[in-house]
Amino acid sequence: MSLGEMPNAGGGSSRVTVIDIARHAGVSKSTVSLVLQGSPLVKAETRERVLSSIEALGYVYNRGAANLRSARSNIVGMVINDLANPFFAELAVGIERVFQTAGYIPFIANTTESPTRQGEVLRSMSEHDIAGLIICPARGTRAAEIESFASRGFPILLAMRRLAGLRVSSVAPDNFRGARRATEHLIGLGHRRIAFFGGYADMSAQAERSGGYLAALDAAGIVPDRALIVEGPPNREGGLAAIDRVLDMAEPPSAALCFNDVVAFGVLDGLERRRLAAGRDFGLVGFDDVREARHTNPALTTVHVDTLALGERAAHAVLRMIHGDTRPEEHIGEVQLVVRESCGAKEVRRPS
Amino acid sequence: MSLGEMPNAGGGSSRVTVIDIARHAGVSKSTVSLVLQGSPLVKAETRERVLSSIEALGYVYNRGAANLRSARSNIVGMVINDLANPFFAELAVGIERVFQTAGYIPFIANTTESPTRQGEVLRSMSEHDIAGLIICPARGTRAAEIESFASRGFPILLAMRRLAGLRVSSVAPDNFRGARRATEHLIGLGHRRIAFFGGYADMSAQAERSGGYLAALDAAGIVPDRALIVEGPPNREGGLAAIDRVLDMAEPPSAALCFNDVVAFGVLDGLERRRLAAGRDFGLVGFDDVREARHTNPALTTVHVDTLALGERAAHAVLRMIHGDTRPEEHIGEVQLVVRESCGAKEVRRPS
DNA sequence: CCGAAGATTTGGAACGTTCCAATATCCCTC
DNA sequence: GAGGGATATTGGAACGTTCCAAATCTTCGG
Incomplete structure (x- = not known):
């Protein structure tokens, strides 16, 4: 985009909507919506016209509105008990990567093992109508708390920690x-x-x-x-x-x-x-x-x-369930002892 | 809540809305909305009635709808270039903590230094109408990319890294x-x-x-x-x-x-x-x-x-700007050399 | 050149909330 | 017990999108 034509520059302060695009492109808002969704119904030439109007007006899609009407969300929740622990940070990286490439965007919450905080963020996340949730439950989380969300319609997966008496998907090492x-x-x-x-x-x-x-x-x-x-x-x-x-x-x-x-x-x-x-x-x-x-x-x-892989696995499982597969995931990752020095098996390395 | 009265259990599969609450409590949806927003206008007794209807029906607030109408969002964006680096993980922890207690909920994105990925997530975040953004820009980010978002109406703060020629808020160590x-x-x-x-x-x-x-x-x-x-x-x-x-x-x-x-x-x-x-x-x-x-x-x-403090400072600054204060933040955190062993100043510790 | 089948487009209702102006109710005072 | 100001409540429009059924446009065989 050249310097002269900053989007949103000249016009009023109000948001550019699908209606503005429709007017500019000489079609109906329904057609614009179709284009936005990549529907094959609309003629190639029309699509081009709409697309260039979008470009010209600097339109930005309003996912909130779309989500309200279509009841489909691309937000997922990720609640971690201790993000300062590199182990969980790595897990988060794996999860985030998969979601991001799948077009989903994660909320993040760090509970620092507080069930209270966890309750707050779970509430907040479900108010935002998330499509799925991966949670490393804080210590002291009662199964019922999670269960009440499980009946909310979106898939839940427990990462790293299980909850007694709760049969939902989980991913954890052996x-x-x-x-x-x-x-x-x-x-x-x-x-x-x-x-x-x-x-x-x-x-x-x-x-x-x-x-x-x-x-x-x-x-x-x-x-x-x-x-x-x-x-x-x-x-x-x-x-x-x-x-x-x-x-x-x-x-x-x-x-x-x-x-x-x-x-x-x-x-x-x-x-x-x-x-x-x-x-x-x-x-x-x-x-x-x-x-x-x-x-x-x-x-x-x-x-x-293999923490990264576990995170990716967790995200893939949730994605699968979002897309309608109801079979729960129950993955136990392989582990392997790696012998270094702190156990005393090898001579302790010394710089001198 | 006792076992018998699971919310959402008996009724149809459709969502409980403010209208259902209104009907149940014998008031109008406007009143319910007022209660939801903690307005002092509504009489205490009415409030109680509404609140208990909310409880009884297992209502969950739809922030997407609210946000659509009120144009106020409680979502913020947090884009980090390398979450696997404990430094940035700590930064994220500080940011998240402040936002969470202020009632905001952060999207997270890990760009792994890829401007392409960063562009995607920025787009995605702004489609979700975030109220503010903290970003550690990926290497190679051009000021214009960020600038186009700066004109979008929400405050932006650069954490840890500045961008040549871009005058927006920033927080970084000395x-x-x-x-x-x-x-x-x-x-x-x-x-x-x-x-x-x-x-x-x-x-x-x-x-x-x-x-x-x-x-x-x-x-x-x-x-x-x-x-x-x-x-x-x-x-x-x-x-x-x-x-x-x-x-x-x-x-x-x-x-x-x-x-x-x-x-x-x-x-x-x-x-x-x-x-x-x-x-x-x-x-x-x-x-x-x-x-x-x-x-x-x-x-x-x-x-x-003091990474945690820097993160908290960044989040507070963004909060301040969300609430209307337009003065940009420009914070440079103090640093301090801590001498341990790797520089050779002290004798190297050896376990033998 | 008509009609049918297919391809494309469209208007209006709907999603669940908030906002606004207007109405209803209350409590005093005279 | 009527008037008036405060206090509470309310109906309908609006936010920006998608969905649906219906309308319009094309194409083509006969």
Whole structure:
């Protein structure tokens, strides 16, 4: 567009509508609407004329109005419990990418594990008539809260976390197997007192991961010490608190599996404050394999999750359901232990 | 709500509207609307009656319709160039938080530095009649592209990056001063051949940061070597490529300031592959101070930016402008060098 | 050159809200 | 108990689109 012909420049301040286009192109608003929707009904020549009027007047489509009439929305909701956690950020990236290329546009909300905030944003999103929803439910979310939205007509998918008693679609990594494998690894390295750090038992992912941990202990004939399962927020602070608590015990553990990598980062922090080193003084394993895990000091042994793919899968599933396929999705992503240094299996890298 | 009275359960599949509420409460739809808007005009008793009808019928407000009529939107746009970068994720968190508590709900889009994608999402967002927009423009964005939206009526704020020749609100850290300070620090440690890694000169933030870098060199009487400014994508790959390129030079640098922390992470990677250690063999400084910076191996010396606060500031500014204040925002956030280990100022921590 | 079949276009109602001007109701005061 | 100002309520138009049934235009066989 050349400098002279700024759209919206000369005219009044009111919005250019489909009616203005119709007038300018010498057709009816219905025809303009048809063109807008790419209907094959309209003659090529007419379409051209309409299109150039659109260009000339600087028309911008009003999806709100269209949506009101047609009851079809291209907005979806994405509610994340902790966007500052690189794991969830990556998940969001995967989801957003798929939606964007499919012509949908996501609302985002970060609940920071607050069910109250979550309730507010869910309400707000449904007021906007979203076509679908992907949610990582905040801790303490009751199934009924989500259920009341499930009956609202749009598909819902739970990402990463399930909700007891709620049968809706979900996408999550294989938490149980990953945690069992990681714990087996620590046991294989000779550890007997192994702790589990972070998360709360009422979060499905934590339950599954600690379940895998217990299964591995059990298989090795180790009787679990309840005191070694220390719950806490699934973030740095949680990890820091956990390691502090446990190292002050009479019989401290020699290793720990963390609920996730970010908790492990906190543990790294706590160890450092005591001038201890993971891998040498303490066997540490994380979960998720966020990108930063390979750069910690020492590099974090963790369970790899293909987060981006999980996000994409989630979005595709919702898209599928929006388009009428009613079969629910129930995907469990493969995971894989990646051994680095923090577990002590390899010699700790040292720069000197 | 008890099990028996699921809203939306018995009735037809059509939506409950303000008219249904009116009928149920024995008032007119206008009164219902008034109640919905919290108008003080309606009598308390009437309000109660309407409210309980709303509850009873499970009514959900249709903001699309309301917005169509009232031309007031509570949707804002947030377009980020790289959400996988913890720096921008943190920024997004800050922005989202403020908007959410103010009753606004943000669209999110991740452009991954693609102006094409950015154009698409901007179009999509404006079709949805957003009330305001915060954008970290993708590399290569032309001022005109943004300008055409600026004339659309809603406030726009550039976060982190400015656009040449475009006078709209912006919020960014003090890139120049931060980079100068970081470079001075490296010079103070005895380095003379200092590189600058990552980003592209056509990105304002890079220009400002490399400008600070050059200013520090100049002040120290060091003539800059253009070959030591190696441009590249502002991500891990960029850092990796940069350090590789530079270490193969005849006269390699002994230190580098990176465009941002994520680039520095890539450099850490590259050094490791060559069995070199930052802090010992190479002085490395990042920029942004993302949370992960203190956990790298070695811990990253970097320029601290209060990203969360910047995000909140950006959102507040947009809110202010939405509410009619036309004064543009032009905020430059303070920064601070935080010295850790990667620059070599302190002895490198070693776990052995 | 008429009529039918197909292709294209169209006017008006509808979506669910808000706005506005007008009406109805209330409470006092004289 | 009539008048008047405040207080509450209301019907209908409007927002910008899509949908639908109907109208118009083309084309072509006979």
